[in-house]
Amino acid sequence: MSVILSIRDLQKTYAGGFQALKGVSLDIEQGEILALLGPNGAGKTTLISTICGITTPTGGQVTVGGYDIITEFRGARSLIGLVPQEVNLQPFETLMNTVRFSRGLFGKPRNDAYVENVLRTLSLWDKKDNQITTLSGGMKRRVLIAKALSHEPRVLFLDEPTAGVDVDLRKDMWDTVADLKADGVTIILTTHYIEEAEAIADRVGIITRGELVLVEEKTALMARMGRKQIEVQLTAPLQSIPAPLEKYALELCDGGEGLIYTYDVHGPRTGITGLLNSIAEAGLTLRDVQTRQSSLEDIFVDLVKGDPS
Numbered sequence: 001m002s003v004i005l006s007i008r009d010l011q012k013t014y015a016g017g018f019q020a021l022k023g024v025s026l027d028i029e030q031g032e033i034l035a036l037l038g039p040n041g042a043g044k045t046t047l048i049s050t051i052c053g054i055t056t057p058t059g060g061q062v063t064v065g066g067y068d069i070i071t072e073f074r075g076a077r078s079l080i081g082l083v084p085q086e087v088n089l090q091p092f093e094t095l096m097n098t099v100r101f102s103r104g105l106f107g108k109p110r111n112d113a114y115v116e117n118v119l120r121t122l123s124l125w126d127k128k129d130n131q132i133t134t135l136s137g138g139m140k141r142r143v144l145i146a147k148a149l150s151h152e153p154r155v156l157f158l159d160e161p162t163a164g165v166d167v168d169l170r171k172d173m174w175d176t177v178a179d180l181k182a183d184g185v186t187i188i189l190t191t192h193y194i195e196e197a198e199a200i201a202d203r204v205g206i207i208t209r210g211e212l213v214l215v216e217e218k219t220a221l222m223a224r225m226g227r228k229q230i231e232v233q234l235t236a237p238l239q240s241i242p243a244p245l246e247k248y249a250l251e252l253c254d255g256g257e258g259l260i261y262t263y264d265v266h267g268p269r270t271g272i273t274g275l276l277n278s279i280a281e282a283g284l285t286l287r288d289v290q291t292r293q294s295s296l297e298d299i300f301v302d303l304v305k306g307d308p309s
């Protein structure tokens, strides 16, 4: 795979002296989906705005498809599609004209076949002659994506694509993102919904206080940082942990009918066999056993713990 977006030591200090980006470096491969997570004010929008040329960096370098975002701005910008968080559409324009107009702004010749393909991918084709005002909220969000794709960009930025969107529409949006990836579009999205990153991202980047504190393959991250727990259900409740089981640091749950054991997936031994033997030696009878792994949310909360922003 080749790198389509390269960010090197990117810095942004706003006019008042506030340092919103403190030297961010990151390479993004063509065709991947990267989710940027971070608390409010962490610098996610500043990062996107800087790459897209809306905000001027105060240090560092960014190239998109080999074009420098400052010295070769037009080349870089033509490869980028930006879906803003706010819906800012002309209410009485038709959908088709809205998307055609966006394409024209980039100096691209009219290409209705391409626009048709975009609208079909986004399930908007049958609304092409509708005025924007007649579309639902979820459709309007998809129109924003259609506009951002109108000039055939290779990298699409989605700034909180599902903020305030209901669960069904959120899932629709995730399907749309998966379709775009299948078409070879590289996608960088910011989100506050950790489940969103968990559902659709290939890699996850976590930003806090202007620093990219972690970027990792989602599955590797979850495997590396995830704790695992085993929950043992007993046939009769316990008042306290029996002495032979004390060494396992168990927690009682479900009114004493459950025991939770936390272990390190990567340790030399999990201790599960010993635990089950000790349970049998203590004369306890099992009703059920379940395992569970910590979610991306648990990992995120651990990483940004203590961040006041």
Ligand SMILES: Nc1ncnc2c1ncn2[C@@H]1O[C@H](COP(=O)(O)OP(=O)(O)OP(=O)(O)O)[C@@H](O)[C@H]1O
Pocket (backbone or CB within 6 Å): 014, 015, 016, 018, 020, 038, 039, 040, 041, 042, 043, 044, 045, 046, 047
């Ligand atoms: N034009 C500006 N002038 C001064 N400070 C700014 C400006 N824009 C943003 N900031 C500050 O930079 C920091 C990062 O803001 P940014 O909008 O990038 O965060 P974010 O991670 O996108 O937050 P959110 O999740 O709330 O959208 C914040 O402290 C913000 O107040």
